[in-house]
Amino acid sequence: MNVTRQEDGQFELRMEEEEWRSLCHLLSQYPLTPADHHSLNSKNNPDPGLKESDQWLRDSVSKHQTDRELQIKQWIQSIEPVDNDEGHLYPVLFDAERADWLIEILNDLRVGSWMSLNCPAPETLSDKSPDSEEWPRIWIMEVSGMYQSILLQALDIALEVGHGGIS
């Protein structure tokens, strides 16, 4: 996988076929964070007046996830492979807005998989001997974090050189 900056300020994530399939598989898991986990009310100091607002927040997050799910499908379909001598390559172009979109989706996957592992301290994950159910969740958590880091780093570079900064 290779990230390069284009002259128009966009970034290109050039992926081998296997890497692209792996990213598609990852994104197809969205959403993993349950909407009913969200609450705007403090656990220590709950405000009864915010009970209705809590339900509104959950409905809003749920709608947001449904919209994102559809957008992910459309986005995956929009990426066309290019051929080279070794097979298909998938050039994924993104600007700051698209990067933000993808980073947010990846974070849902990271947080959701972490929750499904019972919220372990990340540094303790390497001490674990995961079972067959835990392995895929750890994979999602770690790979999502890796892509997030790549995209956040690209956004930092975009800001430094004055292209496509955070709006």
Place this chain on the structure above:
Amino acid sequence: MPTVDPTTDQKTQEDVDPGYLVICWDDPVNLMDYVTHVFQKVFGWERSKADKHMLEVHENGKSMLVRESMEMAEHYVHQLHRYNLHATMERSE
């Protein structure tokens, strides 16, 4: 008819309605750079201010981000939750 002394009776909007605090809480899973990025996006902050609040969350377990009207506080909390940050709002004392 009683007279009102403007020097003693003028209350600021804050005195009348102290509003709501928007608080972001620490969790061990969100990447530090991600939290900074979200603060910049949601509040339009400069990197340095977003970093300061991210470090507060990381080191103190929480950071008070803004004090706003109920409507605006709800708006910000919704935005933060869409990014999967753990944010709450509570009435300012």
